[in-house]
Amino acid sequence: MLQLHTYIYTLQNKIPFTTAYGSRRQTESLIVVLKDEQGNWGIGEGVPVRYLGYTAQEALTLLERHRTEIENYDLQDALAFWEFAKSFLHKYPAALCALDIAAHDLLARKAQKPLYQVWGLVLHDKMPLSNYTLSLAEKDEMLAQMQSIDFPIYKVKMGKDTDISLLKDLRKQTDAILRVDANASWSVEQTLQNFSVLSETQIEFLEQPLSPTDWQGMGVLHKNRTLPLIADESCQDLNDIEKCSSFFDGINIKLTKCGGLTPALQMIKLARKLGLKVMAGCMTESSVGISALAQLLPLLDYVDMDGSTLISNDFAEGVFLQNGKAVFPKRVGIGVRLKQEYLSFFGF
Ligand SMILES: [Mg+2]
Structure with missing residues (x-):
């Protein structure tokens, strides 16, 4: 029971x-x-x-x-x-x-045991560092967001009307790795045009430029790409991976899209078999979701796990980021404990 x-x-x-x-x-x-x-x-x-x-x-x-x-x-x-x-x-x-x-x-x-150990995984030195997400805003504000926190990698959120020259301004201010997420808001023509600035500013990869329904457009982008393309909205769960492998260079797995750690492990296995890069990403989440995601770190190429860094009322403590590097507490399970003041809310 x-x-x-x-x-x-x-x-x-x-x-x-x-x-x-x-x-x-x-x-x-x-x-x-x-x-x-x-x-x-x-x-x-x-x-x-x-x-x-x-x-x-x-x-x-x-x-x-x-x-x-x-x-x-x-x-x-x-x-x-x-x-x-x-x-x-x-x-x-x-x-x-x-x-x-x-x-x-x-x-x-x-x-x-820590969960990653239950799976037979070992934490290692080459595990990816997390990016910090720059929320979509006016140029000056995005520059200020970047300067407010020291991270080795920033993920730049962009929209339909974002002026791509923003990337040149960010690049002038930092040597950090930059990646771009358009959240399905760009057109094929716009993306093709943007490729030159994306390359010039050494963007690591472009996440989900087009609507997930536009496979024809993705075909055009894939043929003409100048940097790796990562699927997020186009890759919800295990069933989407094979198709994505013809149009993208990698996939962004989110536990809440695919339904947890169990399918995420299956997705990683299939993606590897198909030669795809593997990223895992988060939503705005507490340390519970982030610490669960962190268990996959030894298996990943890229990770976006800043969700709990972006909130002010985390009720738990677990895996956390120090300049983008995941720090694992010496605790079993996903490594989480509830903060004292929240124990009664969660029935403990
Ligand atoms: Mg995304």
Whole structure:
């Protein structure tokens, strides 16, 4: 028997977070706590991807509808549990994600190991450093965002109307690695035109220039590209990878798009087989989601895990970033503990 606890927690952004989809100051996050009869527990998080159009509350409602099946489940193996849960949660992958992370965390805590060790992974020196995301804003403001924090890599959010010369101004101010994410807001012609500035300013890669429906356009870009192209919106889950491998150089895996760590591991395996670069990314998330993502670090080429750095009311402590480098606490599971003042909110 398991005990399922579900919560909506409102994460507050330190500064408004703006992308091509719009701006927001706060983000609703679905938090799941699972407890077993021996007193083991695990915690997970899922933040709905904005453009999929469902809310954290809807994900929670669906989860609650299946409370009895979940609580009666005999949890021994995370993969079997994920397949069971997927059968009724697939419509809202944030719910599946939160539940899957909680199950992995619980099982690793029970085994008294960090989760990456349960998977046979070892932390190593070549693990990628995280970028810091520059929220879409006026040029001066984006320059100021970059100067406000010392990171080895910045990811520059761009929109349909962003003046590409912004990159030249950023480049004048820094030797850091720069990557660009257009969040599906550019046209084919615009992207082709932008290639020269992207190359000139040594942009590491371009993430999701076009709408995920525009495969024909992606074909044109892929043929004419001057830098690697990474799929984000075009790559939701395992089913999308094969197609993406003909149009992109790599994929950005997000736990909340694909439904947790279990499918993320499968995606990494398939992407490698197809010769794709592998990135993992985050939403605005607490240290729970970020620490879960961090377990994949030994397997990644690129990582965007600044989600908890961007919020002012994190309720947990776990893996954190120091100048872009992930610091792992010496704790089991996903390495998270709740801050004292939030214990009662989460039923401890
Ligand atoms: Mg993206």
